Amino acid sequence: KRPAGAPDRSLARTVTKVGIVGAGLMAGQLALLVVQRLQVPVVLTDVDEARLAQGVGYVHAELEKLAGKGRLSPDRLRRLSRLVTGSVDKAGFADADLVIEAVFEEMAVKQQVFAEVEAVVGAECVLATNTSSLSVTEMGSRLQHPERVVGLHFFNPVAVMPLLEVIPGEHTDEATLATAFAVGASLRKTCIRAADRPSFVVNRLLGRFMGEAARIVDEGTPIEVVDRAFAGLAPMPPFVLIGLVGPAIALHNGETLVRAFPDRFWASPTLKRVVESGRRGFYDLSSGRPVL
């Protein structure tokens, strides 16, 4: 069944090679999903050589883990591993049909990345952003072909979260949007069309949930009490979830929402303190105790 707001699938372009910009946690998870489900060459790029090697290594190691669990045959493991490569420059994107950026959540950085990608790829290549809160229209605004830009917002952990937000910008054309939905379906995600508004749909909902949880803590209730209060209400309590997503991303999302809807969202000093301390989350991983 065609998802609501998805164009006719016959408009979708075939994707035979995928580029991924960034080699961090999200980019690695994306590369793993793409190679498993689309079985096409996937090229990761990152300006940082060490991070690139780590990103490609992560995908190879995860494929090996799947093979170890009997979920991939040795032959398929070899084939998929060979399909995933890394390169510090973007020349390998020349014949890609889809490039997904998953770099630092900052508009200027993402615009620059898209400009560099556009200089290399063919005229019909779709440029997708995995931004969780920024404007897709603005991200494409400096390109020669803003009609090829679309948001593809995945959720953490990418392998298991069923949803994919597909976000057309103001100039996105039907072929780009149809390709985005077709790729989402091939990745076996449930696609929803989300409007290009700050934080789209999911993070706006989550922002209320996490923001209110942080506010209760800001008012003096211990973190573990708030998390325990969530038993059975959601698969993960709010502060465990912030640890999974990454406090910096949660804070960035919160700040975007506060700017866009100041009457409804809350900039939490507790969250800011955790980000400034450089900690990955609210709990000590070895003891399981809260760190604040």
Ligand code: CAA
């Ligand atoms: N990577 C890959 N697979 C994972 C995983 C990970 N990090 N964590 C769990 N899994 C897999 C497990 O291998 C297991 O698969 P099988 O059943 O095939 O063996 C399955 O998920 C279930 O795992 P568990 O039984 O260990 O644990 P669980 O039942 O608690 O589920 C969870 C784990 C799916 C992560 C669940 O806790 C959950 O849904 N949490 C909420 C996550 C969420 O809300 N994510 C959205 C965050 S917002 C975001 O990402 C957007 C943004 O822009 C910031």
